[in-house]
Amino acid sequence: MKPIRTSAFLILLSMTSSIFAIEEGSFKNYFKKSLEQEKVYFLECLKQEGLESEDQVNTKCTLSRLFEQAYFLLNNEWPKNSINQIPNYVRFEKTSHQSPIFPSHMNAKGLQGYVLVNYDINKMGLVENVKAINGFCGNVISPFAEFKTCNGFNKNAMRSAQTFVYKPAHFDGRPIRVNNVQHKFTFILSEPDPVYIDRSDRAASKRSQKELNAGNHQGAFIEATKLGTNHRKLDFLAAKAKFYMQDYVASSKYMNQFITKSKISSGQYPEPMMVESLSILIASLFNQNKFNEIIEREKTYSFYLKERDGYKEILATTNLYIGIAFINTGNLHDGIFYLGMALKNSNSQDQKDYILNLYNQVSNYL
Numbered sequence: 001m002k003p004i005r006t007s008a009f010l011i012l013l014s015m016t017s018s019i020f021a022i023e024e025g026s027f028k029n030y031f032k033k034s035l036e037q038e039k040v041y042f043l044e045c046l047k048q049e050g051l052e053s054e055d056q057v058n059t060k061c062t063l064s065r066l067f068e069q070a071y072f073l074l075n076n077e078w079p080k081n082s083i084n085q086i087p088n089y090v091r092f093e094k095t096s097h098q099s100p101i102f103p104s105h106m107n108a109k110g111l112q113g114y115v116l117v118n119y120d121i122n123k124m125g126l127v128e129n130v131k132a133i134n135g136f137c138g139n140v141i142s143p144f145a146e147f148k149t150c151n152g153f154n155k156n157a158m159r160s161a162q163t164f165v166y167k168p169a170h171f172d173g174r175p176i177r178v179n180n181v182q183h184k185f186t187f188i189l190s191e192p193d194p195v196y197i198d199r200s201d202r203a204a205s206k207r208s209q210k211e212l213n214a215g216n217h218q219g220a221f222i223e224a225t226k227l228g229t230n231h232r233k234l235d236f237l238a239a240k241a242k243f244y245m246q247d248y249v250a251s252s253k254y255m256n257q258f259i260t261k262s263k264i265s266s267g268q269y270p271e272p273m274m275v276e277s278l279s280i281l282i283a284s285l286f287n288q289n290k291f292n293e294i295i296e297r298e299k300t301y302s303f304y305l306k307e308r309d310g311y312k313e314i315l316a317t318t319n320l321y322i323g324i325a326f327i328n329t330g331n332l333h334d335g336i337f338y339l340g341m342a343l344k345n346s347n348s349q350d351q352k353d354y355i356l357n358l359y360n361q362v363s364n365y366l
Contacts, residue, residue, distance in 0.1 A: 027343070027359045030336065030366075031070040038067035039085055046086065054171050057083045057178050069337040073344060078306055083169075083178070092121050092169040092178060100160035100185050106137075106152045110193045110267070113137040113150060114186045114307075115157035123175045125166035130158050133182070140188050141271040143278045143304040144259050144297075157185035186307065195267035201231035208237040217244045232261035233269075236277060243280050252284040275311045282318045291325035298322055305341075312345040319345070320355060327362055336362060 045061035063071075063082045071079045084091050106113075119130040132154040138147035161183060168175040197205065204223055211220035221241035224234040239254035255277055262269070278301065285293050301322070323338030336359065343355045 025356075026363065027340070027356060028074075030359075030363070031073050031340065034066055034333075035070040035074065038064050038070070042067070042082065042085055043087075053088070054176055056086050057089060057169060057171070057176065058180065059083065059086075066333055066337075069334075069340075073337070073340045081181075088172050090170040092125065092181075093167040094164060095125070095167055096163070096165040098160055098163040100153075100156045100187070102187055102189070103152055103156050106187070107189065109152075110189065111137050111150070111152065112140050112188050112192075113147065113153055114140065114184055115153045117157050117161045117183050117185060119161055119164075119181055119183070120177065120179045121166050121168060121181055122177050123168055125168040125175075127162055127164045127166075130161045132158055139268055140186055140307060142262070142268070142274045143301045144262070144274070145300055145304070146263065147303075153185065153187050156187075160185060193267045195233065195269055197231050197233060201229050201234060204229045205231070205233050205237060208234065208241070212237065212241060212244075217241045221245070232258050235261065236273070239277075239280055239284075243284055246287075248284040248287040252281060252288070252290075255281040255284065271308075272311065275314055279314065279318050282321050286321040286325065291328045294322055294325035295329060295331075298325075313347050316342050316346040316348075316351070320351070324358075332362060332365060 042061055042063060046056055046059055049056075049059055049061060051059060059082065061082060063079060063085070068079055071077075081091070083089060113136045115135040116133045117130060118133050120128045122128055132151070135149065135151045135154045135157070136147035137150040137152065138145040164183075169178045170176065204226060208220045208223035211217070211223055218241070221238055224238040224241060235254045235258035239251045239258060242248075242251035242254060258277060259281070262274075278297075282294055282297065285291075285297075319338045320342035323335045323342060326332070326335030326338060328335075339355050339359055339362075343352055346352050346355070
């Protein structure tokens, strides 16, 4: 398949509130057909598993990535569980719970993360056999986060799970027990420690930002890279300046430095800044045709995409670039998903028309 060429869109760094639904037509039909086909595969797995009808809620069959993507684009939410797809089954519904308390010792360390908890729901809707499967620490609000195993949140997540009360699941109108239900508890600091920056670097960043605001990108870069300064915020400003100067090689270099330092430094920047850094990096890589590097960044971004619900309009162009990167490396299904994400959240009619035209080209290869 030949690479798809496109002129770069201006990166979207402003926020709006309007959200568009996927357009009717062949693009939307693609996701409907994908959802239907993947459900057929799931039900076939269920059949081969050989469980009695009532016991099918305890299946080990899982939904595919393509099913999850199509479901999200059509329903504006990720599928909660594969057992929702089982015939004659009514899913359990939570009626009461206590939210987990953020552990004080993790708060003192400035750590965030999540825990995956496993439990059973009996016929009365009560929770039994609560266990923490995995716990991880990492910056949940960063699209570059790399999570490391930790258990500091496990106890509080389990305590919260034990308070859950459900309207029990039903099969053919009868309440049934459901085993191995999984729930993710996410722990986010409400007031994370700010990033420390000394007086000289703070002054340099203010000068650089002032030059950026005035449209003097070269001046902004000079201020951010003066001899004697060395702070990750200055790397961010240097990357931003070079991006506006269309020096995409230098922009991606400085942004990668910013991201690397952010992973090992204490404190964290606000989420809008981290989202902006992703937008600039992906756009810079895209303009260098570094599609494999974009796909590598998608691995951490895909977690962020499921976990966080904001900044969708800002990331519309970023999703478009990721989609084209997947398509140009031969992964059409993931590519079309990201085109769908871009179309769903774009606030530009020209961009939406472009995405639909691009899909029409790609559909010839499906």
